[in-house]
Amino acid sequence: MLFYKECEICGTRINKFQNWWNIYMLKSGIKLKCQNCRTEYKTSKLISIIGSFYSFLAWIIPIILLVSFIDSFKLNLGIEVWFYAFILYSLIELIVMVFLPLFKIEKTKKVLN
Numbered sequence: 001m002l003f004y005k006e007c008e009i010c011g012t013r014i015n016k017f018q019n020w021w022n023i024y025m026l027k028s029g030i031k032l033k034c035q036n037c038r039t040e041y042k043t044s045k046l047i048s049i050i051g052s053f054y055s056f057l058a059w060i061i062p063i064i065l066l067v068s069f070i071d072s073f074k075l076n077l078g079i080e081v082w083f084y085a086f087i088l089y090s091l092i093e094l095i096v097m098v099f100l101p102l103f104k105i106e107k108t109k110k111v112l113n
């Protein structure tokens with residue numbers, strides 16, 4: 001299932017909705033942790049760099065675009081248009097999250113003296 005990431009170590013299904021903000025933040029490099037074996041997963045470095053920039057600074061752009069898109073139907077929604085734009089925006093973010101590639105984080109080995 002797309003809402004789960006199967007743990008590569010123990011096969012446990014890890015719920016991508018461990019935190020609701022994963023919908024928006026998973027692409028910025030937030031870790032997903034296997035409850036069973038504690039293995040952690042996150043997206044690639046390149047995606048997380050772009051994702052963090054987007055999540056912190058650029059997210060307003062698609063919301064504004066969606067507002068003008070919904071407004072183009074001349075529904076006269078008034079302030080509610082922002083609410084619908086946000087719902088639509090979250091749906092798009094959800095789809096992005098579901099297809100986001102996740103990779104196992106290699107534990108850094110302890111350096112022996």
Ligand SMILES: [Zn+2]
Pocket residue numbers: 007008009010011012034035036037038039
């Ligand atoms: Zn596991």
